[in-house]
Amino acid sequence: DAGITQSPRYKITETGRQVTLMCHQTWSHSYMFWYRQDLGHGLRLIYYSAAADITDKGEVPDGYVVSRSKTENFPLTLESATRSQTSVYFCASRGQGPNTGELFFGEGSRLTVL
Amino acid sequence: AQSVAQPEDQVNVAEGNPLTVKCTYSVSGNPYLFWYVQYPNRGLQFLLKYITGDNLVKGSYGFEAEFNKSQTSFHLKKPSALVSDSALYFCAVRDPGSARQLTFGSGTQLTVLP
Numbered sequence: 001d002a003g004i005t006q007s008p009r010y011k012i013t014e015t016g017r018q019v020t021l022m023c024h025q026t027w028s029h030s031y032m033f034w035y036r037q038d039l040g041h042g043l044r045l046i047y048y049s050a051a052a053d054i055t056d057k058g059e060v061p062d063g064y065v066v067s068r069s070k071t072e073n074f075p076l077t078l079e080s081a082t083r084s085q086t087s088v089y090f091c092a093s094r095g096q097g098p099n100t101g102e103l104f105f106g107e108g109s110r111l112t113v114l
Numbered sequence: 115a116q117s118v119a120q121p122e123d124q125v126n127v128a129e130g131n132p133l134t135v136k137c138t139y140s141v142s143g144n145p146y147l148f149w150y151v152q153y154p155n156r157g158l159q160f161l162l163k164y165i166t167g168d169n170l171v172k173g174s175y176g177f178e179a180e181f182n183k184s185q186t187s188f189h190l191k192k193p194s195a196l197v198s199d200s201a202l203y204f205c206a207v208r209d210p211g212s213a214r215q216l217t218f219g220s221g222t223q224l225t226v227l228p
Contacts, residue, residue: 105150
């Protein structure tokens with residue numbers, strides 16, 4: 001079924017380890033986003049991408065790396081995980097054209113850093 | 115700069131009663147406004163949006179929202195609440211005159227009591 005999928009859904013890791021969260025969408029949407037959700041903060045934008053090989057920082061990019069070699073994939077990497085990066089991470093996408101379009105979200109990846 | 119505020123962390127309402135979830139925003143120009151809903155352990159789902167035109171916007175599941183430019187508000191409403199409406203609701207804003215992407219509020223937990 002078409003949609004946007006995230007993996008893994010749950011991940012426990014240790015401080016200092018590298019972690020990659022995967023995001024795959026089947027709509028060929030141009031724009032893809034990574035948000036983190038924390039209690040009291042709502043959703044905060046980490047990085048986004050307007051097209052393959054085009055990425056840009058959001059509100060809270062420090063400690064994260066992204067790439068977009070293919071339109072359908074947008075992985076998020078924590079190069080050296082810290083406890084403050086314990087959060088629920090959401091990937092989202094939307095189509096090209098006027099920026100009036102709504103976002104479509106994945107189910108989320110819950111990351112715990114010990 | 116763009117920002118959005120949801121002044122109530124929690125809203126409780128009895129089933130069958132009308133419900134309102136409040137949202138105020140701040141942008142330099144005319145805003146694009148959105149409401150999303152999140153059920154437990156799920157991603158966000160689009161409910162409705164205001165881009166231009168009629169100030170009263172109708173969306174999914176019987177929800178509607180009223181854009182009030184003078185009060186910079188975009189409150190979510192439903193005439194008769196259902197227990198199944200219990201969820202976390204997010205308001206979001208985008209300033210189309212800026213390069214910034216969607217900014218989300220901190221969310222309001224709606225509980226509909228049977």
